[in-house]
Amino acid sequence: MALRIVFAGSPAAAVPSLRALAATDHEIVAVVTREDSPLGRKRVLTPTPVADVATQLGIPVLKANRIAPLEARIAALRPDLGVIVAYGGLIREPLLSTPRLGWINLHFSLLPRWRGAAPVQRALIAGDPVTxxxxxQLVAELDAGPVFATLDYAIGRNQTAGxxxxxxxxRGADLLVSVVDDLDAGTARAVPQRGEVTLAPKLELDDGRLDWSRPAAELDARIRGTTPEPGAFALLDGDTERLKVLDAAIxxxxxxxxxGxxxxxxxxxxxxxxxxPLHLVTVQPAGKRPMAAADWWRGRTR
Known part of the structure; x- marks a missing residue:
């Protein structure tokens, strides 16, 4: 028996899960995603990556930055299961209990480590060797529900957050599909989270600021953890010049x-x-395109 699924997601990271579920026998009755947002210099209103793919797949799309106003519309779809992957908004009661099997969430960390919006970035910045x-199962408390399945991944030495x-x-898309299949078969079992809880709040611009007095390993981790967003940077010449660091190595x-x-x-x-020392490979001076760090330095010191 196939499940009727409401899928909620917004960024590119949610697209593999949407495609993987769409390729199964389960029916995605609607996709919930955030509203179009202005992008680029011309601030053109642009659909989320999930909205684009859902449209290509012929799945009805509901756009909202808050999911609560969609409660009645989602309930009318009679979903068996809600699936959320990086939607960007909270799901509360009564919507939390609307699907027959509730909601499940694919989260990019080994819970309870790095609950929150930026688990991948925080794991890298902290120097975690494995994530x-x-x-x-989604519950009212942030990322605190019992876990159906996990996968471990050893972080590569040069991997950025992106x-x-x-x-x-x-890889998480395959994990998600296996859990959905198990829920359909009635064989899924979730276990309570165990271990120390750490939080992964959304990164702010200043999280990318580099302090050259810190150890090289810490700076390397911060550069990789904030690439591509919000970006690692150093302030030069008495904090008057901003230099974005795109690639570096110890x-x-x-x-x-x-x-310094x-x-x-x-x-x-x-x-x-x-x-x-750090070897700066690629940098981006304010108002300019990315360039080889050595070329930037030669031009600066002429």
């Missing part, structure tokens, strides 16, 4: 530099930190 994804999220979104074998000191060595731009 993963979890499918859990790369890591792409991997977890793809220069373990290079002679140390004073924190730049040096061009064998065509590589190094900057001193509290420990090893």
């Amino acid at each position: 993963g994804a979890a499918v859990f 790369h890591l999220l792409d991997v977890l979104a793809a 220069a373990h074998d290079d002679a140390p530099l004073a924190p 000191e730049f040096d061009l060595r064998a065509g590589r731009l190094l900057v001193g930190t509290g420990t090893d």
Whole structure:
């Protein structure tokens, strides 16, 4: 017996799950996503990635930044299950209990570690060696419901938040489908979360600020954890110049530099930190396009 599903999601990270569910025998009776938002310099109103794909798949789309006003419309669809992947809004009662099987959520961390909006970014910034994804039963408390299934993933040494999220979104889609199938078969079993709870609030612009006095490993983690958004940056010349750092690596074998000191060595731009230097690979000066860090430094010091 196939399930009638309401799917709620918005960003590109939710698209693999939507496509994976659409390829099953289950019926997605509606997709809930956030309203169109202005993008680009011309601020053109643009649908979410999930809205685009749902339209391509011929699935009815309901757009709302708050899901509560859609309660009656969702109830009228008589869903068996609600599925949420990075929708960007909270689901509360009575909607929480509207589907026969409630709502399940694909979350990109190993719960209860990194509950909240930015689990992938926070895991990288914290230097976690392993993360993963979890499918859990949605409850009123944030990301606190019992867990049906998880997958572990060893974080790559050079992975950014963007790369890591792409991997977890793809692998998590398969995990999500397996849980949906188990719920349909009546074999799904959820267990309470165990372990220390840590929170992953949404990143602010200042989360990307680099303090060269900090250890190189910490700076490298912050750069990767804030790439592509909100972006890692350093303030130069008495905080008057903003330099975005797009790619960097720890220069373990290079002679140390004073924190914040730049040096061009064998065509590589190094900057001193509290420990090893960092090799700046790609940067983006304010108002300019990304460029090789060494080229930026040569132009700046002429």
